[in-house]
Amino acid sequence: MDNPLVTPEIGMLFWTALVFIILMLLLTKYAWKPILAAVKERETSIEEALNSAEDAKREIAELKSNNEDLLNEARAERDEMLKEARGIKDNIVAEAKTTANQEAEKIVAAARESIQHEKMAAITELKNQVAVLSIEIAEKILKDELSSADKQKAIIDNVVKDINLN
Amino acid sequence: MRSILITITIMLFSLSLLANETEHKAVSSKDEKYNPVPPIMEHISDAHSWHIVGGGHDAIALPLPVILWTDNGLVVFMSSEFHHDTKGHHIVARNGLNLVNYHEKIYVLNDGEEHLDIDEEGKVANVRPIDISITKNVFGMLISMLIVCLVFFKAARSYKGGIKAPKGIASFMEPLVLFVKDDIALQNIGEKHHRRFVPFLLTAFFFIWFNNLLGLIPIPGFSGANITGNIAFTLVLSTITLLLTNLNGNKQYWKHVFWMPGAPVPIKIFLIPIELIGLIAKPFALMIRLFANMTAGHIVVLSLVSLIFIFKSIYMSAVAVPFTLFISVLELLVALLQAYVFTMLSALFIGSAVAEHH
Secondary structure: OOOOOOOHHHHHHHHHHHHHHHHHHHHHHHHHHHHHHHHHHHHHHHHHHHHHHHHHHHOOOOOHHHHHHHHHHHHHHHHHHHHHHHHHHHHHHHHHHHHHHHHHHHHHHHHHHHOOOOOOOOHHHHHHHHHHHHHHHHHHHHHHHOHHHHHHHHHHHHHHHHHHOO | HHHHHHHHHHHHHHHHHHHHHHHHOOOOOEEEOOOOOHHHHHHHHOOEEEEEOOOOHHHHHEEEEEEEEEOOOOEEEEHHHHHOOOOEEEEOOEEEEEEEEEEEEEOOOOOOOOOOOEEEOOOOOOOOOEOOOOOOHHHHHHHHHHHHOOOOOOOHHHOOOOOOOOOHHHHHHHHHHHHHHHHHHHHOOOOOHHHHHHHHHHHHHHHHHHHHHHHHHOOOOOOOOOOOHHHHHHHHHHHHHHHHHHOOOOOOHHHHOOOOOOOOOHHHHHHHHHHHHHHHHHHHHHHHHHHHHHHHHHHHHHHHHHHHOOOOOOHHHHHHHHHHHHHHHHHHHHHHHHHHHHHHHHHHHHHHHHOOOO
């Protein structure tokens, strides 16, 4: 133990202990506590910020899924409405068609009837016309036939001849 | 790049001063072999004055206060009153006592004597007063205390005024502080108890580290004191670890010391002295590790410089300077590493004392 290197000196022991304890007290009060408190505070604030960001993200995701739902609902409703409209249209068209058909039939029937009437009238007219013409023709022919005595005689002869044969 | 160049220049400059210093201790005769041990020993030992440059009576040294508690009361004077004498020749008379400095130890001369009472083996029979002088190491320690305080007070100040990212010195120190807190204290002591040991561990870590670094600065008048390579320094720190460990030991801890659970009774009895030795051995190892590592670093650097004088050739510096540079850079790493190891093991020992076993 005579080696001065490994013989602790009382002065150095005293001063080291004093300096270390004073340093520890000073640093604890003025350095470690404020630094660690600040770091801790920062850590909590970062954590809070991260948490709130996470919350916001979740909220956004929720909103997004809500939107998606709404959109889907709207789309379904639109489809429904379209389908309904198409049905109504079809109905209206079909009804219109039936009505039109009926109307057309009616018109056609009325037309046909009036044609019949016209035809009958025309026929009657024609018949009358033909009778008048026939009489006129017969009159002319008779006038012509009976204009001379020869011809009258020939006719009488003919008639007489026919009677004889009978 | 510029800072590297400056560092190298300073190192080379200080090497030349180291050389200057060792030169004066070299024997004047060229035939005699140069013995590097005395200057190295002088360099790594404590001293009452801060030697800067030169030797003998021409030496330039920073005088430091000598504080003695003698039989005749408190004695205070500046170390310059010894006139660089460490051979016990120059007598300083105070409070009716004749004081001499013999190999940086203060002795009281017996009445009527002019010289120390030294026997054939070199042992001094004279009385040593209680010496609480501000020695080179104490002064260096005060400087490093000042630096640690400045650094961390400045760092702490930058946290004031709301939450913000660390800036300046705080951004460099904060990861280290958090490393000590989370990776040393929390890991080894556990969530429940670590908080109350954090101030000690942080202070120990930074105080040891800064002292280690200061010891590596060879610029004269600045530092270069082998503070952490002083056994008294490491003894105090390891004693604090010892006290913290055992004063905070819980029931489980003491049960493991005195009545090892799970072992047969004869083994339990056998283990008691072993565990009791272990209580002392753990901090003892802490003390020796830091002391030996730092002292060894200083010795290696000085030995490499001494090569120039052993070979008495300037060309030797071509080998000595790069090697010294290399070892000095390595010592920068060791300075941090030893601070880490000391703190780590302290935390481990404290952790074993407060841990709750299942």
